[in-house]
Amino acid sequence: MARSRSKHVCSECGHEALAWSGQCGGCGAWNTLEETVVAPKTKRGPGSGGDKARKGGARATPLRDVARPQEARLLSGIGELDRVLGGGFVPGSLVLLGGAPGIGKSTITAMALGNLAASGRRTLYVTGEESAAQVRMRAERLGDDALAVPALAETDLAAVIGAIEAEAPEVCVVDSVQTLHSGELSSAPGSVAQVREAASGLMEVAKRTGTAMVLVGHVTKEGSVAGPRVLEHLVDCVLVFEGERERSYRTLRALKNRFGATSEVGVFEMRSGGLVAVEDPSARFVGEATAAPGSVVLCSMEGTRPLLVEVQALVAPTEVVPPRRVANGIDRNRLAMVLAVLSRHAGVQMGSADVFVNVAGGVRVDEPGADLAVALALASARSGKPLAHADGRPLACFGEIGLTGELRAVGHPERRLAEAAKFGLESVIAPPAPAPDLGPLAPAKTLRGALKRARAICADAASPVEPLDAAA
Ligand SMILES: Nc1ncnc2c1ncn2[C@@H]1O[C@H](COP(=O)(O)OP(=O)(O)OP(=O)(O)O)[C@@H](O)[C@H]1O
Numbered sequence: 001m002a003r004s005r006s007k008h009v010c011s012e013c014g015h016e017a018l019a020w021s022g023q024c025g026g027c028g029a030w031n032t033l034e035e036t037v038v039a040p041k042t043k044r045g046p047g048s049g050g051d052k053a054r055k056g057g058a059r060a061t062p063l064r065d066v067a068r069p070q071e072a073r074l075l076s077g078i079g080e081l082d083r084v085l086g087g088g089f090v091p092g093s094l095v096l097l098g099g100a101p102g103i104g105k106s107t108i109t110a111m112a113l114g115n116l117a118a119s120g121r122r123t124l125y126v127t128g129e130e131s132a133a134q135v136r137m138r139a140e141r142l143g144d145d146a147l148a149v150p151a152l153a154e155t156d157l158a159a160v161i162g163a164i165e166a167e168a169p170e171v172c173v174v175d176s177v178q179t180l181h182s183g184e185l186s187s188a189p190g191s192v193a194q195v196r197e198a199a200s201g202l203m204e205v206a207k208r209t210g211t212a213m214v215l216v217g218h219v220t221k222e223g224s225v226a227g228p229r230v231l232e233h234l235v236d237c238v239l240v241f242e243g244e245r246e247r248s249y250r251t252l253r254a255l256k257n258r259f260g261a262t263s264e265v266g267v268f269e270m271r272s273g274g275l276v277a278v279e280d281p282s283a284r285f286v287g288e289a290t291a292a293p294g295s296v297v298l299c300s301m302e303g304t305r306p307l308l309v310e311v312q313a314l315v316a317p318t319e320v321v322p323p324r325r326v327a328n329g330i331d332r333n334r335l336a337m338v339l340a341v342l343s344r345h346a347g348v349q350m351g352s353a354d355v356f357v358n359v360a361g362g363v364r365v366d367e368p369g370a371d372l373a374v375a376l377a378l379a380s381a382r383s384g385k386p387l388a389h390a391d392g393r394p395l396a397c398f399g400e401i402g403l404t405g406e407l408r409a410v411g412h413p414e415r416r417l418a419e420a421a422k423f424g425l426e427s428v429i430a431p432p433a434p435a436p437d438l439g440p441l442a443p444a445k446t447l448r449g450a451l452k453r454a455r456a457i458c459a460d461a462a463s464p465v466e467p468l469d470a471a472a
Pocket residue numbers: 099100101102103104105106107108129141245270271272273
């Protein structure tokens with residue numbers, strides 16, 4: 001009889017070692033190796049490759065002879081989700097949906113399945129976390145469609161795979177992948193080995209039955225999905241649901257998508273009847289912009305969609321050494337870079353002040369085009385002068401800042417400007433565009449030039465303003 005093997009798997013990176021050691025040889029983390037006993041495989045299954053090996057190896061096929069996928073994408077009926085997925089679920093694909101506790105992962109998946117069931121698709125909701133009765137309570141809140149979805153409260157991997165084979169759903173949600181466990185492994189549910197086993201088992205059945213699988217995963221303290229990053233390599237698409245729990249706005253973005261762009265973002269709002277897509281987030285964010293000192297509107301791009309957001313800054317004198325630099329919604333390193341360029345090339349010093357920068361509404365902007373907005377918001381916060389027209393309408397901007405103080409072009413200037421024009425924003429400070437006549441564009445070649453422009457535009461205001469870069 002074959003003996004059971006034991007191996008040690010790192011809970012951070014999934015690196016495998018035969019012997020235990022204090023430090024993982026893969027990622028260098030300490031005390032992360034967990035012993036895992038692998039039960040011997042008693043008999044080879046049909047997919048194990050033994051038969052193929054005997055027949056002289058597997059055959060490769062020219063791609064033009066490979067059959068095209070038969071089915072079109074499955075639309076979840078939630079426009080924002082379908083857009084982030086690249087046009088709906090792909091049959092036979094694996095989607096990992098990650099997010100912090102209570103962000104709304106179960107809600108969005110229950111809503112999507114409800115819509116799919118209402119349009120005549122076969123669906124299955126596997127819940128390992130909540131009882132079927134708890135799932136029913138949520139479904140009642142979401143409406144009749146969600147109540148039509150078959151639910152299975154089960155945590156045993158083999159039983160779940162059996163149910164998927166029997167029911168052959170077109171879309172199946174497993175909430176969450178961390179609660180599944182396989183009897184073949186001795187480690188606890190949620191450990192790397194178990195999560196990986198569950199994901200590969202589900203992937204195999206998804207490919208075989210053509211089921212689009214959605215695996216719900218928790219996000220660890222460090223922010224990666226399901227702890228071990230191994231899952232992110234395995235699946236076709238990684239979606240993350242972000243936002244602050246206290247706020248009602250949630251954003252859904254793709255970190256990886258084998259069937260579409262990763263830059264798309266969906267914006268949702270949590271209401272008592274479930275998540276509601278915010279169709280026109282720019283209107284919300286610009287409507288809420290304060291036009292007070294330290295506030296500026298950024299014309300950003302979220303994937304293929306222009307999005308206007310408000311960037312706010314606060315500069316407060318401090319005795320703390322080193323002073324604080326706090327960034328919410330933008331990259332900390334870019335904030336440090338913008339502060340350095342402001343000081344070196346535009347004469348705006350903030351060495352003895354705490355600096356806070358925030359993108360309003362809990363939105364995250366991950367693009368270099370946000371640099372200029374951060375710089376202008378900081379300059380305005382420091383001088384105490386608002387960046388607004390005489391009638392109170394806020395100033396808008398976008399552009400990347402180079403280390404030599406120049407403004408660099410970013411993608412889709414025409415779409416950003418069109419979005420600003422749509423909301424009646426008169427002046428948008430940005431790097432010069434190749435096309436001469438681009439609506440509200442107020443071009444500037446350098447950061448110093450951009451500050452000068454802002455000063456000129458705001459000098460139209462009823463009260464005369466001091467230069468933005470004058471000491472506060
Ligand atoms: N009646 C209600 N009205 C408004 N919002 C509600 C209501 N009930 C629940 N919510 C919101 O839904 C959230 C829970 O959503 P959901 O259960 O989908 O989250 P989750 O991401 O699956 O969480 P977990 O990680 O715990 O499974 C709550 O945090 C709350 O914001």
